[in-house]
Amino acid sequence: MNIVVLVKQVPDTWSERKLSDADHTLDRESADAVLDEINERAVEEALLLKEAHGGEVTVIAMGPDRATDAIRKALSMGADKAVHVNDAALHGSDVFGTAKVLAKAIGTVEGFDLVIAGNEATDGRMGAVPAILAEYLGLPQVTQLRKLTVEGTTVKGERETEEGVAHLEATLPAVVSVTEKINEPRYPSFKGIMAAKKKPVTTLTVADLGVDAGEVGLGGAWSGVIEASPKPPRTAGQRIDDEGVGGSKIAEYLVGQKLI
Amino acid sequence: MSEVLVLVDHVDGDVKKVTYELLSAARRLGEPSAVVVAAPGTAAKVRESLGRYGAAKVYAVESDDAVNYLVTPKVDALATIAGTASPAAILISATIEGKEVAGRLAARLGSGLLVDVVDIDEDGTGTQSIFGGAFVVKSKVNTGTPIITVRPGGVEATEAEGAAAEESVEISVDTAKATKVTGREQIVGGDRPELTEASVVVSGGRGVGSAESFDVVEKLADSLGAAVGASRAAVDSGYYPHQFQVGQTGKTVSPQLYIALGISGAIQHRAGMQTSKTIIAVNKDNEAPIFEIADFGVVGDLFNVAPQLTEEVAKRKG
Numbered sequence: 001m002n003i004v005v006l007v008k009q010v011p012d013t014w015s016e017r018k019l020s021d022a023d024h025t026l027d028r029e030s031a032d033a034v035l036d037e038i039n040e041r042a043v044e045e046a047l048l049l050k051e052a053h054g055g056e057v058t059v060i061a062m063g064p065d066r067a068t069d070a071i072r073k074a075l076s077m078g079a080d081k082a083v084h085v086n087d088a089a090l091h092g093s094d095v096f097g098t099a100k101v102l103a104k105a106i107g108t109v110e111g112f113d114l115v116i117a118g119n120e121a122t123d124g125r126m127g128a129v130p131a132i133l134a135e136y137l138g139l140p141q142v143t144q145l146r147k148l149t150v151e152g153t154t155v156k157g158e159r160e161t162e163e164g165v166a167h168l169e170a171t172l173p174a175v176v177s178v179t180e181k182i183n184e185p186r187y188p189s190f191k192g193i194m195a196a197k198k199k200p201v202t203t204l205t206v207a208d209l210g211v212d213a214g215e216v217g218l219g220g221a222w223s224g225v226i227e228a229s230p231k232p233p234r235t236a237g238q239r240i241d242d243e244g245v246g247g248s249k250i251a252e253y254l255v256g257q258k259l260i
Numbered sequence: 261m262s263e264v265l266v267l268v269d270h271v272d273g274d275v276k277k278v279t280y281e282l283l284s285a286a287r288r289l290g291e292p293s294a295v296v297v298a299a300p301g302t303a304a305k306v307r308e309s310l311g312r313y314g315a316a317k318v319y320a321v322e323s324d325d326a327v328n329y330l331v332t333p334k335v336d337a338l339a340t341i342a343g344t345a346s347p348a349a350i351l352i353s354a355t356i357e358g359k360e361v362a363g364r365l366a367a368r369l370g371s372g373l374l375v376d377v378v379d380i381d382e383d384g385t386g387t388q389s390i391f392g393g394a395f396v397v398k399s400k401v402n403t404g405t406p407i408i409t410v411r412p413g414g415v416e417a418t419e420a421e422g423a424a425a426e427e428s429v430e431i432s433v434d435t436a437k438a439t440k441v442t443g444r445e446q447i448v449g450g451d452r453p454e455l456t457e458a459s460v461v462v463s464g465g466r467g468v469g470s471a472e473s474f475d476v477v478e479k480l481a482d483s484l485g486a487a488v489g490a491s492r493a494a495v496d497s498g499y500y501p502h503q504f505q506v507g508q509t510g511k512t513v514s515p516q517l518y519i520a521l522g523i524s525g526a527i528q529h530r531a532g533m534q535t536s537k538t539i540i541a542v543n544k545d546n547e548a549p550i551f552e553i554a555d556f557g558v559v560g561d562l563f564n565v566a567p568q569l570t571e572e573v574a575k576r577k578g
Contacts, residue, residue, distance in 0.1 A: 096367055119356075128363030128375075131331065135364040140439040141331055144356055159330070160503070161356040162456055162511070163271060167443035168330060171436070180509060181502060222372030222403040226385065231396045234534065234553040239546075242560020247568025250519075250540055251576070253556045257538060259460075259517050260484070260573055 001055040001150065001172075003046040004109050005079065006102060006117040007039045007070040008061075008129065038118030038178075040185035043074045045148060045178055046116050047186070053150060056080045058109045062090065062101055068201075075196035076188035083108060087205040092218030099132040101216060104209035106137065108202075112173060114155065119144050119177045130177035140170035146181040262290040262348035263317070265341060267334060267361065268310065269353040271446070273302045275309055277457050278353040280417035282410055283313040285380050287420060290348040293317040294424070297326050297337045303426055311424030313417060320428045330439040331357065335364045336431040342369060342405060349384060354409035355456070362409045371404030378414035378514065378535065389535050412456045413514040455487045455504060460517045461536070463489035463506055464499065465529075467522020467543060467562055471499045477521055480566045483573040489513065489533075491523045507532035521562045525550025542566065 046057045059074040059082040061067040071082045085105050090097070106115055115137075117130045134141035142148075145157040145168075155174050159166045160181070188196070206213050214220055240249055254260045264286040269276045279294070286292035294315040296303040303320030310318055321337040338350055338361070350365065352358045354376040366373040377386035377399075384406050388397045401407070455461065462484065464477035474490075481488045490500035492507050506513055507529040518536035523529060525541070525548055533539070534553060541554035542562045551557040558565050 095363065095373070099367065128359045131360035132363040132367045135335075135367045138437055140437055141360070141364075142439050143331075143360065162454060163355075163357070164444065164446040166330070166441050166445075168439050169442050170439040174439070222366070222370075223374055223399055223401045223406075226398045226400055228395055228397045231389070234539075236552050237555035237557070239551055239554070239557040239559065241546075242542075242558050242565055244564075245568070246542070246558040246560045246565040247570075248572055250542075250556060250558060250565070250569050251572035253540070254517070255576070259538060260576055 001049060001053045001113045002109065002111050003049060003055060003057050004106050004112045004115045005042050005046045005057060005059050005074065006061075006115065007043070007059055007067070007074055008118055037185075038180065039070060040073070040077065041180065041182050042116045042118045042178055043077050043079060044183045044185040046114075047078045048183065049114070049148075049150060055113075058083065058112075060102065060105050060109075061085070062098065062105065071201060072196055073188065075199045075201075076193040077186060078192060079199075081199055082201040084201055084203045085206070085209065086203055087207075089206050089213040089217050092221065093216045094221035094223065095129060095132060096222060097216035097220050099129055099136055101206065101209060101211055102129070103133055103136040104211055105204065106133070108204070108209070114150070114172060115139075115175045117175070117177045119179050130175050134175040137175065140174040142168050142170050142174050143177040145176060145178050148176060148178065148182065263293045263345045264290040265338060265345065265347045265350040266292050266294050266315070267338060267350070267352045267358070268294050268296045268298075268306065269355065269358065270296070270298065270302070270306065273298060273305050275306050276353070276412075276454075277417065278355075278410070278412040279310070280313040281412065281415045282351045282353060283310065283315055284417050284420075285410055285415040286349070286351050287314050288380060288382050289384060291316045292422065293319060293341075293345065293347070295319045295321065295337060295341060297321045297334045299324065299327050303428075307424045307426055311422045312419055314420035314422040315424045316422045318424050318426045320426055321431055322428065323431070325433040325435075326431070328441055329433050329435070330441050331360050331364065332438045333431060333433055334361045335368060336433065337429065338365050339368050340431055341429055347405060349406040349408060352407070352409045354411045358409050362407050366404075366407045369404055369407070371407050372401030374399050374401060374406065374408045376411050377408055378411050380408065380410070380415065384408075411512070411514060413459070452481065453485070453487045455489055455506070455511050456513055458487035458513070459515050460484045460486035460519075461489050461506070461513050461515045461533070462486045462519045462521065463491060463523060463533070464494055464521045465491035465523030466493040466497065467524075468494060468499055469522075473563075474500055476563060476566050480519065480521070480570045480573075483570045483577075484517075486517075486519075491526075491529045493524075493526075520550050520554070521566055523550055524548045525553065
């Protein structure tokens with residue numbers, strides 16, 4: 001089975017860059033670390049399916065030069081090849097521009113059965129790229145999975161949301177997103193790291209994909225930020241040492257605030 | 261006045277609080293119309309409560325397919341109604357599923373999308389709190405019908421009378437491109453409110469020390485009618501299930517009152533609770549960063565402080 005894995009460090013980075021005038025480096029670093037983790041789980045799931053059913057795993061990443069780090073990691077884990085969409089015109093793309101380009105890039109992978117992406121629990125601003133991709137590709141959306149199986153041409157999964165668990169079933173090809181709970185990603189072996197250097201990486205531009213540059217980037221965005229300002233930091237309120245009546249003191253405070 | 265569509269967030273006909281918040285927000289933009297996508301007979305059951313929060317119309321999109329397929333029936337329903345009603349905006353709750361519905365709908369209609377707003381102005385400007393509440397961003401849709409997802413707890417629900425006139429709408433689900441839901445298991449949270457919906461959240465961290473000791477967190481939560489949350493450290497240590505994790509890789513909560521027990525307050529955690537109205541912290545370490553954002557902090561042992569607070573709350577409730 002032919003599987004496409006989306007390595008999604010990049011849309012997130014772009015969405016944050018839109019606000020870079022007022023950015024804290026620390027926040028960005030902590031967000032990126034988490035995103036890497038979900039990428040690896042998506043790659044791991046693809047590799048597990050390949051091991052069970054045969055086939056090929058293609059990694060697709062969209063982003064500037066530094067997206068190659070994520071691509072190399074995926075290839076060293078065992079993915080077979082990669083497509084890197086790298087174009088300055090993409091800077092500032094909103095979620096729809098991102099999804100349009102990804103949909104086109106996925107279309108370059110012949111005969112794919114499954115598209116796997118990480119979910120975007122860490123990214124409050126979007127949280128729906130896989131669903132939007134399914135919309136553009138006209139494919140079933142099997143998202144937020146903590147468990148995934150493929151039997152013949154049927155994909156089954158356990159979706160976990162605030163409401164609980166839903167058991168899903170759809171026909172391939174389909175778009176899947178996985179959550180943190182899906183698996184424990186493998187570490188790349190030394191052999192894998194060496195082999196990754198020889199694996200093919202195709203670099204494509206927006207024009208290569210036949211997307212009009214006007215549809216992507218900051219200019220193509222369907223919504224815009226009017227203003228961004230750092231919130232006045234929360235200030236520390238009262239602090240007391242517990243001298244045996246700490247619980248009662250909290251209760252008094254809550255009563256004073258009309259909270260109980 | 262233009263219609264503003266509100267997708268009713270419900271579980272088997274039990275309307276979630278966020279729906280009333282959406283209807284309240286919708287009144288700022290126009291006349292709210294509630295859209296119920298559910299099993300046959302649901303709209304008739306819920307229309308009265310929707311009317312109490314100002315729904316002038318209730319669109320009933322009812323069929324077995326509407327419930328048995330994932331996400332797309334809701335997108336189909338909203339797209340169909342938007343086609344005839346030309347609404348001023350479409351409001352959806354900023355849950356995992358709500359964001360997926362909103363994303364697909366915006367893609368289909370070619371409309372701009374604002375995600376996870378905590379406030380909406382009359383002109384459709386949405387306020388977002390990002391980077392875990394460190395930044396406030398105001399955004400506006402510039403293309404098509406604004407589609408806005410609103411964070412539960414972000415806007416206050418206020419009552420206003422609405423006619424709640426029922427109108428039924430037919431959709432056909434393209435089953436070949438849809439995902440079938442073959443079974444559902446509700447979260448087993450007992451009688452506690454859902455984490456992102458609760459007006460009070462009591463969370464435990466590494467300081468709780470074990471799964472058994474989480475009892476002390478649960479007892480305080482139950483005395484307050486609160487949801488129970490946990491920090492990533494507590495979840496990673498196996499003290500509490502992952503679905504209750506508050507923070508960057510878990511849920512974002514915005515309750516009236518947040519009580520943090522034995523939580524140091526790493527950025528990871530603060531990102532998920534910083535927009536709470538009032539924050540109380542109990543921690544042994546007087547240098548724990550949680551105290552920097554707490555409105556009231558107690559430096560002490562949570563195993564002494566929390567039970568005492570539980571008792572005081574119980575006393576006041578009589």
